Amino acid sequence: MARSTERPLPPRVSPPDLPEELAEAEGRRHGDHLGQRIPLAEDLAHAQFEQCVLCGSADRVDLTGATLLDVEIADARTPVLSLRDATIRRLRIAGGRIGTLDLSGAHVAELILEHARVDYLSLAAARVQDSLIADCTVATLDLPSATMTRVRFERSRVDEVDTRGLRADSLDLRGLDALAFLDVTALRGATLTGRQVESLASVFAQAAGIDVQD
Numbered sequence: 001m002a003r004s005t006e007r008p009l010p011p012r013v014s015p016p017d018l019p020e021e022l023a024e025a026e027g028r029r030h031g032d033h034l035g036q037r038i039p040l041a042e043d044l045a046h047a048q049f050e051q052c053v054l055c056g057s058a059d060r061v062d063l064t065g066a067t068l069l070d071v072e073i074a075d076a077r078t079p080v081l082s083l084r085d086a087t088i089r090r091l092r093i094a095g096g097r098i099g100t101l102d103l104s105g106a107h108v109a110e111l112i113l114e115h116a117r118v119d120y121l122s123l124a125a126a127r128v129q130d131s132l133i134a135d136c137t138v139a140t141l142d143l144p145s146a147t148m149t150r151v152r153f154e155r156s157r158v159d160e161v162d163t164r165g166l167r168a169d170s171l172d173l174r175g176l177d178a179l180a181f182l183d184v185t186a187l188r189g190a191t192l193t194g195r196q197v198e199s200l201a202s203v204f205a206q207a208a209g210i211d212v213q214d
Contacts, residue, residue: 009170016051019051025038065085068087074095077096079100085105092114116136129151130151134153144164144165148168152175154175166186168187
């Protein structure tokens, strides 16, 4: 008889592999960066970063279409950090204060987002696997049409989660304190605690067409 598999499956995630010493450098659009410490800048779109640390503050950071392999973004302070359509493998975003963190359309493997405060986090239409979001405060989390596999939240808080069109497999929401989910029917494949389900009971009933009255 086949052995049963405990679910949800934990994310297979590890911190970025960074060299002990990093060369100081300026980032550039379409640049090819290896083993460097780079200040955040307005236009870093379509650049490639491998074993790099990005840090500091900027009025806006555009990493649209960038490729990030073994990268850390440390203590970022910016109104907009855009990683739209980026290709990511082993990225840690640690600390910082970010207005909009846009990962829509990105292909993400092994993301760690920790100790950060984010007003608006978008993963719309992103493909996300083996990722951990821990000790974060997020006002709005957008997940429409996202695909999330082996993703876990720990000790994090979100005001509102847009789950419309979400496809989930081993999405562990037990460590997420969320005030509202826009579409609870899209939570198939997610794991919640009994307390979370109880708090959402009336919403689940409404989604099932049940008229709840006292």
